Amino acid sequence: MNQRPNNQLFDAYFTARDMREVFCDQGRVQAMLDFEAALARAEARVGLIPQTAVAPIEAACQAGHYDFAALGEAIATAGNSAIPLVKALGKQIAANDAEAERYVHLGATSQDVMDSGLVLQLRQALALIESDLAQLGEILATQARRYVATPLAGRTWLQHATPVTLGMKIAGWLGAVTRSRQRLCELKPRLLVLQFGGASGTLAALGKQAMPIATALAEELQLSLPEQPWHTQRDRLVEFGAVLGLIAGSLGKLGRDISLLMQTEAGEVFEPSAPGKGGSSTMPHKRNPVGAAVLIGAATRVPGLLSTLFSAMPQEHERSLGLWHAEWETLPEICCLVSGSLRQALLVADGLEVDAERMARNLDLTQGLVLAEAVSIVLAQRVGRETAHHLLEQCCKRAVAEQRHLRAVLGDESQVTAQLSDAELDQLLDPAHYLGQAHTWVERAVAEHIALTA
Numbered sequence: 001m002n003q004r005p006n007n008q009l010f011d012a013y014f015t016a017r018d019m020r021e022v023f024c025d026q027g028r029v030q031a032m033l034d035f036e037a038a039l040a041r042a043e044a045r046v047g048l049i050p051q052t053a054v055a056p057i058e059a060a061c062q063a064g065h066y067d068f069a070a071l072g073e074a075i076a077t078a079g080n081s082a083i084p085l086v087k088a089l090g091k092q093i094a095a096n097d098a099e100a101e102r103y104v105h106l107g108a109t110s111q112d113v114m115d116s117g118l119v120l121q122l123r124q125a126l127a128l129i130e131s132d133l134a135q136l137g138e139i140l141a142t143q144a145r146r147y148v149a150t151p152l153a154g155r156t157w158l159q160h161a162t163p164v165t166l167g168m169k170i171a172g173w174l175g176a177v178t179r180s181r182q183r184l185c186e187l188k189p190r191l192l193v194l195q196f197g198g199a200s201g202t203l204a205a206l207g208k209q210a211m212p213i214a215t216a217l218a219e220e221l222q223l224s225l226p227e228q229p230w231h232t233q234r235d236r237l238v239e240f241g242a243v244l245g246l247i248a249g250s251l252g253k254l255g256r257d258i259s260l261l262m263q264t265e266a267g268e269v270f271e272p273s274a275p276g277k278g279g280s281s282t283m284p285h286k287r288n289p290v291g292a293a294v295l296i297g298a299a300t301r302v303p304g305l306l307s308t309l310f311s312a313m314p315q316e317h318e319r320s321l322g323l324w325h326a327e328w329e330t331l332p333e334i335c336c337l338v339s340g341s342l343r344q345a346l347l348v349a350d351g352l353e354v355d356a357e358r359m360a361r362n363l364d365l366t367q368g369l370v371l372a373e374a375v376s377i378v379l380a381q382r383v384g385r386e387t388a389h390h391l392l393e394q395c396c397k398r399a400v401a402e403q404r405h406l407r408a409v410l411g412d413e414s415q416v417t418a419q420l421s422d423a424e425l426d427q428l429l430d431p432a433h434y435l436g437q438a439h440t441w442v443e444r445a446v447a448e449h450i451a452l453t454a
Contacts, residue, residue, distance in 0.1 A: 014294060016132075019339035022124045023332040025068040031117035032085055033061035035221065039108055042216035048209050049103040056100035060092040080325075082110035107198055107206040107213070111231050111319065115195035118331075119223060122240065123192055125335045126184065132342040133181050133247070134453060139349045140174040141446045143167075148442045151431040152268055152359040153370060155260075160370050163363060163431040166269065166354065168438040169257065171445035173349075176250035178448050183243045191240050194218040197229025200318045232315035234327070241331055244338045245306045251341045252299020255292035258348060262289045268359045272351025291348040298341035305334050363431050368406030372396050374434045375410065375425070382419045391415055 011020055021027055040057040043049045066088055074084030086105050094101040105113075148167035153160045196214050197203060203210035218225040230236060261269040271291050308330045312323040363370065372392050380388035395416070399409045407429045410416045420428070427433050 014297065014340040015336040016128070016339035016343045019125060019128055019336050022121050022128070023336060025072075026063045027121060027124075028081065028117065029066060029068065029071070029085065030063040031120040032082060032113045033063060033089070034120055035108075035113050035116045036086070036089060036105060037061040038220035039105070039213075039217055040103065042213050042220050043103070043106060045216045046209050046212045048206070048213060049106060053097075053100040053103040056093050056097035057104055059096070060089055065092055080110050080114060082113040086110075086113070107203065107210070108196065109199050111324070112196050112198070112229075114328075115231070116221065116223070118237075119192060119195065120221065121332070122237075122335075125339075126188070126191070126240075128339060129244075129247070129335070129342065130181065130184055132339070132346060133177055133184070136342065136346055136349060137174060137177045137181065137449045137453070139346065140170055140177060141449045143349060143352060144170040144174055144442045144446060147354065148439055149432075149435070150354070150356050150359065151363060151435060153363050153365075160363075160366055162370055162373055163434055165435055165438040165442075166359070167442045168435075171442045173250070173254045173257075174445045174449055176253070178445070178452055180243065180247045180250060181452055183246065187239055187243060189224060191236050192223055193226040193230075193236065194221060194223045195229060195231070197231055201229040201231055203229075231318055232320050232324075234309070234313050234315065234324075237327065237331055238309045238313060241306050241309045241334055244334050245302050248298045248302040248334075248338050248341055251295045251338075251345050254345060254349075255289075255295025255299070255341075259289040259292040259296065262287075262292070266358075266362060268355055268362060270353040270355075271348050272353060291344040294344040295341050295348075298337040302334055302337055305330050305337075309334075360431075367399060367404065368429050369396055369399065371429050371431065371434055372406060374428045375406075375416075375420070378424070378428060379416065379419055383415075 008020075011017075037058045040049065040054050044051045044054045066085070071081065071084050071088065074087075075081050078084050090101050090104055093104055144167045146167070147170060148165060150166040151163045152166055152169075154162050154164040194214070194217060196217055198205050198210075203214065206213055215225055258269060258271060260266065262271065270287070271289055273287065308326055312320075312326045312330075315323045372395075376388050376392040379391065382388075383391075391413070395409045395413055396406065398404075399406045402409070407425060410420075410425055410429075411422070416425075
C-alpha cells in the first residue's frame with residue numbers, strides 16, 4: 001500500500017495534540033478557506049458582489065473537499081499555498097455555480113489569504129496557550145502555598161548556599177508564568193489583526209469600496225483592522241514568537257530545577273511516577289525526569305527557531321522573496337513545542353513528589369556551614385563586622401578540617417560563647433529560623449497570580 005510518510009513519531013512527547021491539530025494540513029487549509037468565505041460575505045455586504053454568490057462560495061470553503069497531497073505538489077510549483085488552493089476553490093465552486101466562481105478571491109492577494117489564515121490559527125493557538133498557562137499558574141500557586149515553610153538548601157553556583165523554601169522556589173516559577181500571561185494579554189491587540197492589502201498593499205483593485213470591504217472583512221473574521229497592511233512588516237508575528245520563547249525558557253528553568261532536585265545525590269523533589277514512566281531499556285532502577293527533558297528540550301530548540309523569525313524581518317519592499325517563506329513552518333513549530341512543554345509542565349507540577357526529610361538531611365550535609373552567615377550577622381552587631389567575619393571564617397575552616405559540626409566548634413570558641421548563649425546558637429543553626437522573606441515572596445507571587453486571574 002502506498003502511504004504518505006509522516007514525521008510524527010515524537011509528537012505525543014513534544015507537542016500537545018490540540019495544538020498540532022491547529023497547525024496540521026487541514027487546520028492550515030481551513031483557516032485560509034475561512035478567509036475566502038468571510039471575504040465573500042464582506043464584499044456582498046457592501047454590494048460589490050451579489051448576495052447569491054455567497055452561499056456557493058461558503059459551501060466550497062470546507063477543507064474536507066480538497067486533496068492535501070495534490071495541494072502540496074502544486075505548492076512546489078506555485079511558490080505558496082494560496083495560489084493552488086484558490087484555483088481548486090474556483091473549480092469546486094464552478095462545478096455547482098459558474099456565476100459564483102467569478103467572485104471568489106476578488107481584490108485579495110495570496111499573502112492576504114495566508115497571513116490572515118495564519119492569524120486565525122494563532123488565535124486558536126493563543127487560546128490554548130493561555131488556558132494552559134492559567135492552569136499551570138493555579139497549580140503552582142497551590143504548591144507554593146503548600147510548601148511555603150518547607151526548608152531546603154539554596155544553591156548558588158551549584159553549591160549549597162543559605163536555606164530557602166520549596167514554596168519560594170515554586171513561587172519563582174509562578175512569577176514567570178504570571179508575567180508571560182501578562183505579555184500575551186498585552187500583545188493580543190497587535191497580533192489579532194487582519195491582513196488585507198491586495199497586490200501591493202493599496203487595495204487599488206477594490207476602488208472606493210476598499211475600506212468598507214476591509215472593515216466588513218475584519219468584522220466577519222472578528223479581527224481588528226490595522227492601520228495598514230503588514231505584508232513585509234513582521235514585528236507582530238515576531239513579538240508573539242518572542243513571548244513564546246520567553247515561555248519556553250521559563251518552563252525550561254522549571255524543568256532544569258526539577259531535574260537537578262531529582263538527581264540521586266539530591267533526591268529532594270520528583271516528577272510524579274507512573275507505570276513505564278522514566279525507565280531505562282537496560283537499568284531497572286532508573287527513574288528519569290522525562291517531563292523535565294521536554295521542558296529543557298523545548299527551551300533549547302525554540303531560540304534557534306526564534307532566530308529565524310528575527311532573521312526574516314528585513315523583508316524586501318512590498319512582498320518578500322524567501323524571508324516570508326522562512327516563517328511558514330517556523331512559528332507554528334514554536335507554538336507546537338511550547339504547547340508540548342506546557343502539557344508536560346502541568347503533569348510535573350501537579351504531581352510533584354517531595355521528600356522533606358531528605359531536604360533536611362541535605363541541609364545538614366555541610367554540618368552547619370550554610371548557616372555561618374546567620375551567626376556572623378548577629379555576632380557582628382556585638383563585636384563588629386570585621387571581627388565577626390574573621391572569627392566565623394576561622395571556625396568554618398576548623399569545622400571542615402576536624403570534620404565536626406559548626407555548632408560544636410562554635411560552642412568551643414570562647415569569643416563566640418562570650419557573646420551568644422547556647423539557646424541563641426541553637427536557634428541560629430536551625431534552618432527554619434533563617435528563611436528571611438521566603439513566606440512574603442510566596443504571598444506576593446500568589447497575589448499577582450490571583451489578581452491576573454480574577
